[in-house]
Amino acid sequence: MPIILENVSFSYSRKTPLETPALRNINLRIEKGEFVGILGEKGAGKSTLAKLFNGLLKPETGKILVDGLDPSSKEAKRRIGMVFQQAADQLFCKTVYQEIAFGPLNFGCSKKETEERVYEAIEAVSLDQTILTRDPFSLSGGEMQRVALASALALRPDYLVLDEPITGLDPAGKKEILEALKKIKERGTAVITVTHNLKGFFPLLETIVLMKEGKIVFQGSRESYLEKGCIPLPPIASMMKELRARGLPVNPAAFTVEDALEEILKLKSAFEKENNGN
Numbered sequence: 093m094p095i096i097l098e099n100v101s102f103s104y105s106r107k108t109p110l111e112t113p114a115l116r117n118i119n120l121r122i123e124k125g126e127f128v129g130i131l132g133e134k135g136a137g138k139s140t141l142a143k144l145f146n147g148l149l150k151p152e153t154g155k156i157l158v159d160g161l162d163p164s165s166k167e168a169k170r171r172i173g174m175v176f177q178q179a180a181d182q183l184f185c186k187t188v189y190q191e192i193a194f195g196p197l198n199f200g201c202s203k204k205e206t207e208e209r210v211y212e213a214i215e216a217v218s219l220d221q222t223i224l225t226r227d228p229f230s231l232s233g234g235e236m237q238r239v240a241l242a243s244a245l246a247l248r249p250d251y252l253v254l255d256e257p258i259t260g261l262d263p264a265g266k267k268e269i270l271e272a273l274k275k276i277k278e279r280g281t282a283v284i285t286v287t288h289n290l291k292g293f294f295p296l297l298e299t300i301v302l303m304k305e306g307k308i309v310f311q312g313s314r315e316s317y318l319e320k321g322c323i324p325l326p327p328i329a330s331m332m333k334e335l336r337a338r339g340l341p342v343n344p345a346a347f348t349v350e351d352a353l354e355e356i357l358k359l360k361s362a363f364e365k366e367n368n369g370n
């Protein structure tokens with residue numbers, strides 16, 4: 093079953109002079125196993141939407157169901173793992189083992205079952221077992237983020253909701269997280285991520301939700317996002333769009349370096365043929 097949002101609206105500081113509408117009339121359906129990117133400018137409502145998925149915020153109007161359950165129920169919270177941008181804020185135990193074991197123990201798993209889940213989770217994010225005895229605060233940014241991911245995975249969630257999971261990491265840290273997420277999605281967990289980093293995430297996204305001023309202005313496949321010329325675009329797709337605008341017949345749906353190279357080489361060979369013919 094999916095996550096369903098029907099006519100959801102949300103305002104901060106409701107019924108006060110500081111009332112700020114953040115989401116207006118959101119309708120959205122996220123299927124199990126999807127890789128979804130929530131895109132949009134600053135203040136568009138992306139983080140607010142992410143916080144509604146697991147009951148951190150409650151809709152002012154409308155309805156949210158997680159596999160048919162209220163998002164603030166205990167079972168829905170188990171099904172939706174959340175990881176925020178600042179992983180350090182989510183970590184609070186003395187060792188990485190305790191950190192990852194916290195969720196399963198809290199949900200009533202036995203010591204043996206918890207241990208199995210801890211090992212399964214660190215394997216899913218490609219961390220070595222030697223990390224388990226370390227203090228989480230002695231880790232690099234990328235390692236901390238993977239421990240936060242592993243902690244969420246130890247509950248064997250069906251959906252993983254991430255808010256800017258690679259912002260602030262160095263290139264190696266970004267690569268580690270992106271690889272871990274690819275593996276997690278391949279195992280059948282839906283990954284729903286708020287991101288500005290299209291260079292890193294775009295190749296992984298299957299579905300895109302584009303937000304503007306608290307509303308969803310596009311939702312659909314990556315291909316239709318590119319066809320419709322939505323913005324923001326990843327750098328390569330931006331370049332292809334610019335080349336087309338200048339009259340070069342390149343494919344606007346190309347967004348990887350390899351595809352762009354192929355398109356440009358095609359142009360080169362067509363140009364050479366034309367020149368040889370003259």
Ligand SMILES: Nc1ncnc2c1ncn2[C@@H]1O[C@H](COP(=O)(O)OP(=O)(O)OP(=O)(O)O)[C@@H](O)[C@H]1O
Binds near residue numbers: 112132133139
């Ligand atoms: N705690 C809060 N109290 C009051 N207003 C808030 C709060 N958090 C967000 N807002 C406002 O709600 C609106 C949506 O914010 P939100 O953080 O969801 O946007 P966003 O798309 O995630 O932006 P960013 O990319 O900057 O994180 C904005 O107008 C923002 O100023």
